[in-house]
Amino acid sequence: MRYSKEFFDLQIDFARAAVALIDMPIERALLDYTNIYVRFGLGRDFDQDHPTWRCYVDGLSQAADLCDWTYRFYLARTEASQPQSMVxxxxxxxxxxxxxxxxxxxxxxxxxxxxxxxxxxxxxxxxxxxxxxxxxxxxxxxxxxxxxxxxxxxxxxxxxxxxxxxxxxxxxxAKSRFRNMPLWGQFLDRNGFVRIDIAEDFLQRLSNVTNGRDLSLSFPLQAxxxxxxxxxxxxxxxxxxxxxxxxxxxxx
Ligand SMILES: CC(C)(COP(=O)(O)OP(=O)(O)OC[C@H]1O[C@@H](n2cnc3c(N)ncnc32)[C@H](O)[C@@H]1OP(=O)(O)O)[C@@H](O)C(=O)NCCC(=O)NCCS
Known part of the structure; x- marks a missing residue:
């Protein structure tokens, strides 16, 4: 399934909120507070030194628009994505x-x-x-x-x-699932598009969060x-x- 750009934009909004509330660089927030690493087909090790992740992070500083860069990077990776090891x-x-x-x-x-x-x-x-x-x-x-x-x-x-x-x-x-689809999947419909009403509710809740510890409260449903x-x-x-x-x- 190819996910829509809005799905990535939503996660980047969340990463930016995490940066504002917790003292950390944006690349750390993108790794720890979004599902983007997995969507790039890099597995679940969340290795900040993975060559593909490094390539993405290096591009961030030169990108005029973080959201555009992220989505272009994702589209280029789609073919290379690897499924999890299912029996x-x-x-x-x-x-x-x-x-x-x-x-x-x-x-x-x-x-x-x-x-x-x-x-x-x-x-x-x-x-x-x-x-x-x-x-x-x-x-x-x-x-x-x-x-x-x-x-x-x-x-x-x-x-x-x-x-x-x-x-x-x-x-x-299940706490701290910010990297995982079991939390982010609630924003998607069956065709990979973002559910507008659920996303608006999320952004509204996110705007009310004043402490990094409460970031999970932005999600309408918990994993x-x-x-x-x-x-x-x-x-x-x-x-x-x-x-x-x-x-x-x-x-x-
Ligand atoms: C699961 C998924 C296919 C459902 O999308 P969909 O087929 O477009 O969903 P529908 O609009 O037909 O909704 C089915 C039911 O779920 C409810 N629902 C769907 N998304 C919801 C959400 N985010 N919040 C609350 N209810 C929701 C609908 O209200 C409907 O309930 P009803 O039958 O009682 O009216 C879609 O969310 C998806 O593909 N998500 C990404 C993958 C994922 O999350 N996988 C699980 C990872 S662990």
Whole structure:
């Protein structure tokens, strides 16, 4: 997906606010308070000495317009972007191995432009994708006892409907996700454009922040982290598994 320039502009506004509130150079704020490093396809090490990041930062000082420079740099990098290392993908959902006992699920829209992936019409398709995903997990990650997810999406009823009823009980606000899509994704629609109303709300909140510690309050929705037992998922999607093994592994 190619993201719109407004998505980058919004993040640069946030980085500038961080510079004004916290004593740090703009390149540090762009690294720590935006998703731009990831969008350049540089991975998740956030290495300020990465040659591509250095090239971007060096260009900042010569750029007449920081936003234009950033977007041009992004467009030039789009082809080179690398996806995260996922074990398997089923439609909008994929998973990665967090460790031997935990799989991490991710969501990315793959529907055509006119179709809302979270609409009630598409719920049966989403559930079928998750059924296939957890069937794959059961067969290929037999040691997995927990499912981790972190996203602003867990705030949405439309997203919650895809998952077992009890799974939100484990939800906690995931702090300091300024570098990550699980926080910034809330400003995007399914086609990569910025949602004007949500962005305006954000900028309004941002203008009221007077302390760097409160920057997260600018975001209308927080990223939520969940890590429920995998047995809940097997139950919802009708996947047979060995309950006794699950109990022994989780100790629950
Ligand atoms: C997830 C995503 C596809 C939803 O975009 P969309 O299909 O255009 O969303 P829709 O306008 O059809 O909205 C679907 C529902 O979510 C709600 N919603 C969507 N964005 C919202 C937001 N930022 N705040 C509150 N509610 C929101 C809508 O109100 C709607 O709810 P309803 O069905 O109860 O009316 C889009 O935000 C996206 O691609 N984001 C970037 C990727 C991302 O965040 N991935 C997760 C990373 S962890």
């Amino acid at each position: 398997a993908t089923f439609g909008c959902f994929s998973y990665a191995k967090q460790d031997a006992k935990c799989v991490r699920i991710h969501f990315q829209n793959i529907e055509p432009p006119m179709v809302s992936p979270l609409s009630i019409d598409r719920l049966p398709v989403r559930l079928a994708e998750l059924r296939s995903l957890f069937d794959h997990v059961r067969r290929n990650q037999p040691e997995a006892t927990r499912v981790a997810g972190t996203s602003w999406l867990y705030n949405l009823r439309a997203y919650q409907l895809c998952f077992p009823k009890g799974y939100m009980a484990s939800a906690k606000v 939520l982290a969940v890590e429920p037992p995998i047995a809940q998922f097997y139950g919802l999607y009708g996947i047979e598994h060995d309950q006794r093994m699950s109990v022994l592994r989780t100790g629950e």
